[in-house]
Amino acid sequence: MCSVCGCGEGEVRIGSDSSHALPHEHVHPHDHGPEHAHAPPVRAPGPMPSDAERHHYGTGPARAHAPGMAQARMVQIEQDILSKNDAYAAANRRWLAERGILALNLVSGPGAGKTTLLARTLRELSEAYPMAVIEGDQETSNDAERIRAAGARALQINTGKGCHLDAHMIGHALESLDPDPGAVLFIENVGNLVCPAAFDLGEAYRVVILSVTEGEDKPVKYPDIFRRADLLLVHKIDLLPHLTFDLERCLEFTRQVNPGLQALCVSSTSGEGLEDWYRWLKLTREARLVGHPALGTPSAARDAG
Amino acid sequence: MHEMALCEGLLQVLEEQASEQAYRRVRAVWLEVGALAGVDVRALRFAFDVVCRGTLAEGAALHIDQRPAPAWCMQCARQITVNTLLDPCPDCGGGQVQVLGGDQMRITELEVD
Numbered sequence: 001m002c003s004v005c006g007c008g009e010g011e012v013r014i015g016s017d018s019s020h021a022l023p024h025e026h027v028h029p030h031d032h033g034p035e036h037a038h039a040p041p042v043r044a045p046g047p048m049p050s051d052a053e054r055h056h057y058g059t060g061p062a063r064a065h066a067p068g069m070a071q072a073r074m075v076q077i078e079q080d081i082l083s084k085n086d087a088y089a090a091a092n093r094r095w096l097a098e099r100g101i102l103a104l105n106l107v108s109g110p111g112a113g114k115t116t117l118l119a120r121t122l123r124e125l126s127e128a129y130p131m132a133v134i135e136g137d138q139e140t141s142n143d144a145e146r147i148r149a150a151g152a153r154a155l156q157i158n159t160g161k162g163c164h165l166d167a168h169m170i171g172h173a174l175e176s177l178d179p180d181p182g183a184v185l186f187i188e189n190v191g192n193l194v195c196p197a198a199f200d201l202g203e204a205y206r207v208v209i210l211s212v213t214e215g216e217d218k219p220v221k222y223p224d225i226f227r228r229a230d231l232l233l234v235h236k237i238d239l240l241p242h243l244t245f246d247l248e249r250c251l252e253f254t255r256q257v258n259p260g261l262q263a264l265c266v267s268s269t270s271g272e273g274l275e276d277w278y279r280w281l282k283l284t285r286e287a288r289l290v291g292h293p294a295l296g297t298p299s300a301a302r303d304a305g
Numbered sequence: 306m307h308e309m310a311l312c313e314g315l316l317q318v319l320e321e322q323a324s325e326q327a328y329r330r331v332r333a334v335w336l337e338v339g340a341l342a343g344v345d346v347r348a349l350r351f352a353f354d355v356v357c358r359g360t361l362a363e364g365a366a367l368h369i370d371q372r373p374a375p376a377w378c379m380q381c382a383r384q385i386t387v388n389t390l391l392d393p394c395p396d397c398g399g400g401q402v403q404v405l406g407g408d409q410m411r412i413t414e415l416e417v418d
Contacts, residue, residue: 072418075326081315081336081410163307195307198343223390224343256400257390 014157014172085199088167092202095174096185100295102285103185105203107225109218110191112211113235115143117268118186119150125278126151129285130183134173136165136190143188153177164195167202182295184285193222204288205230212236212243216250223257231262233277238267308348311410312356318412319362328417331362335414337370339407340388346371366416374407 080086096103108114115135122131133154135143144156155177157169170187179185187203189196208229210218213236219226226232232254240247247265254261264280266273289295319331334353338344346369353367373386378394379401385394387407393400 072332072416073328075322075328075415075417077318077322077326077412077415079318079322079412081311081318081412084314084317162310164310166310194343195310198307198311220391224341227341227390 014155014169014176082198082200085167088171089200089202092167092170092174093204095171096202096204099179099181099183100289100292101179101181101183101185102205102281102288103187103201103203105187105189105196105201105206106209107189107193107196107206107229108191108209108211108235109193109214109222112191112209112214113268114188114191114209115146117209117233117235117266118188119146120268120271120274121186121277121281122147122150122152124274125281128282130180132177132179132183132185134165134170134177134185134187136169136188138162138190153179159190163190163192164199165189165201166199170201182285182289184281193218193225197222197224197228205284207231207233209233209235210250212240212245212247212250216246217253219250219253219257226254226257226261229258229261231264231280234263234265236267236269237265237272238270307343308345308352309356311344311349312352315353315412316356316360316362319415320360322415323361326417328415329361331365331415331417333366333368333416334362334412335368335370337372337409337411337413339372339409340374341390341404341407342410343408344410370413372407372409375405376407377403377405379403 092103106114106118118133122133125131131152133144133147133152135141135147135154135156136159137143137156138159138161141156141158144154147154155173157165157173159165159169165187177185187201189201206229208225208231210232212234215221234247234250237247251263254263264273264276266277268274315334315336319334323329323331338346338349349369350367353365357363357365373388376385376387376392377383378385378397378399380397380399381394384405385396385402387395387402387404390404392402394402
């Protein structure tokens with residue numbers, strides 16, 4: 001396995017949702033989304049389109065190959081490296097939208113308190129609307145068990161050596177977990193402030209969690225993940241009196257990379273700020289349901305809960 | 306960190322295109338990588354060689370075209386380019402810079418036979 005990143009396929013395990021009695025099989029008609037291979041047709045060998053910035057214009061096949069050898073040719077495909085992942089993400093997004101499910105991708109470094117925050121949220125909102133959790137970790141199903149202990153349905157994905165969740169894993173997890181229509185689905189990504197930034201899972205919003213026991217300059221040290229987030233939760237603020245963490249400075253750093261990022265300061269120990277988080281969840285869920293054919297009215301949204 | 310997974314995605318595209326575009330071998334791959342794509346080019350090259358071993362792209366040359374990110378400087382009221390999210394405007398030095406892109410990771414061309 002690669003010593004640079006350790007990512008690899010073949011070691012991903014999608015755990016069972018223990019509330020489901022049925023074993024998960026891969027025979028159900030899960031649509032993996034639009035097959036997207038609509039690359040432009042092969043161009044005949046010859047001059048490439050004019051693009052003044054291309055610095056490899058002169059490396060065409062005619063000069064690279066001796067006569068008599070198989071004639072190489074150039075193929076222009078213009079395809080994103082992550083197009084496969086993005087197609088799965090689009091399929092997930094559609095699947096979730098049809099069911100009126102609000103999916104949130106929770107990202108943070110290890111130890112920021114995602115699971116603790118989630119467990120308290122699930123306990124305190126258990127009466128409000130259905131919720132489900134997909135847990136991503138390299139190993140163990142400890143987090144899924146903590147979530148189940150809080151009374152919610154949870155499915156564990158173990159990524160093995162992988163450093164992030166991808167949309168394909170989430171597609172399979174959705175089949176097994178099958179969250180209720182109108183639910184809020186929390187996807188707790190692998191604790192990592194780098195890699196999860198690049199992988200769209202099909203979520204509606206990305207929530208980044210930063211605890212005050214980390215450096216206040218995390219937003220500028222790991223700008224990608226903060227730049228692509230929709231909400232920042234500054235966590236463990238009950239510890240602020242004991243730390244040198246400068247909250248204002250942290251928020252200023254955040255604004256440098258993502259000027260519009262909304263920030264909420266919360267503590268799942270003292271409960272401070274949680275009302276705001278719950279209100280954000282409630283309003284965001286309701287906003288997503290507006291216009292939904294079955295759940296689009298306030299009473300239907302309530303009934304789903 | 307995730308360059309290995311990116312290369313696996315890249316290889317998937319190459320394998321899918323093989324039947325569609327009727328080729329058996331990939332000799333060279335051209336990528337366009339934006340400055341804000343979060344990609345470490347050295348790790349990407351390393352991962353590419355490892356991932357392509359034993360595949361139709363074994364030994365293929367990897368050409369990476371790194372592009373700066375387009376951005377808008379509010380003060381100069383014109384388009385500029387930056388290389389990180391926190392770069393000031395190269396002309397006026399101001400920080401009122403809105404990044405407009407630069408996170409692309411695209412395969413642009415292949416040399417195949």
